[in-house]
Amino acid sequence: AQSVAQPEDQVNVAEGNPLTVKCTYSVSGNPYLFWYVQYPNRGLQFLLKYITGDNLVKGSYGFEAEFNKSQTSFHLKKPSALVSDSALYFCAVRDTYNTDKLIFGTGTRLQVFP
Amino acid sequence: DTGVSQDPRHKITKRGQNVTFRCDPISEHNRLYWYRQTLGQGPEFLTYFQNEAQLEKSRLLSDRFSAERPKGSFSTLEIQRTEQGDSAMYLCASSVGADRRNTIYFGEGSWLTVV
Numbered sequence: 001a002q003s004v005a006q007p008e009d010q011v012n013v014a015e016g017n018p019l020t021v022k023c024t025y026s027v028s029g030n031p032y033l034f035w036y037v038q039y040p041n042r043g044l045q046f047l048l049k050y051i052t053g054d055n056l057v058k059g060s061y062g063f064e065a066e067f068n069k070s071q072t073s074f075h076l077k078k079p080s081a082l083v084s085d086s087a088l089y090f091c092a093v094r095d096t097y098n099t100d101k102l103i104f105g106t107g108t109r110l111q112v113f114p
Numbered sequence: 115d116t117g118v119s120q121d122p123r124h125k126i127t128k129r130g131q132n133v134t135f136r137c138d139p140i141s142e143h144n145r146l147y148w149y150r151q152t153l154g155q156g157p158e159f160l161t162y163f164q165n166e167a168q169l170e171k172s173r174l175l176s177d178r179f180s181a182e183r184p185k186g187s188f189s190t191l192e193i194q195r196t197e198q199g200d201s202a203m204y205l206c207a208s209s210v211g212a213d214r215r216n217t218i219y220f221g222e223g224s225w226l227t228v229v
Contacts, residue, residue, distance in 0.1 A: 004156075032214055032215055034217070034218075036220070041225075042222055042223070043118075043120075043205060043220045043221050043222040043223045044157070044205065044207075044220040045220075046217050046218075046219060046220075049215075049217060051215045090156050090157070092156075094214045095214075096214065099170060100145075100162065100169075100170070100212070100214060101147070101159040101162060101170065102147075102157075102159070102218055103159070104156035104157045104158075105156050106154075106155060106156045107154075107155070107156050
């Protein structure tokens with residue numbers, strides 16, 4: 001069965017510092033990986049996705065993510081955090097064999113301090 | 115694109131009442147999904163449609179829940195005889211076609227509070 005793990009409930013970082021939000025996954029076939037962001041009382045906004053090809057994918061708002069097949073990871077990164085990046089971040093996966101639905105992790109709250 | 119639209123955004127209802135949520139997907143998106151999100155959790159899949167056909171339902175979708183997409187455009191999610199455990203945000207999402215590489219876009223969600 002597909003699954004996603006986000007091992008950190010919360011990540012704290014100072015503004016201007018680099019940030020990393022971790023995600024690992026488990027699938028049967030080839031993974032399609034997604035990151036979404038959720039601001040308070042709002043829906044999910046798509047940030048970026050990995051489908052195939054270059055292991056480093058770039059997305060919205062200066063975010064990027066690195067796919068690592070051997071470690072089954074897809075960590076979200078940003079070189080310089082902003083206070084406005086503070087939000088809830090979700091990693092999600094679909095694969096090529098199982099059901100079409102997106103499977104989400106439990107989310108990581110990112111807090112960027114000024 | 116105008117985005118995925120959900121209505122109402124907030125609903126407070128008494129236990130035992132029925133509620134209905136509406137979702138309008140992005141124009142020309144033939145896939146439509148419903149998810150439920152409770153506090154501190156990630157979104158959980160409920161059901162999805164390809165045009166008007168309901169292709170999969172989660173075990174979370176008890177007999178009190180029913181979803182329809184009668185003309186392959188908007189969808190409704192009805193909860194009958196609501197319980198306090200139904201309190202959650204109900205998220206609708208849509209995507210183009212059956213290609214799993216396609217991005218799924220979410221609406222702003224409909225908050226349900228059962229008192």
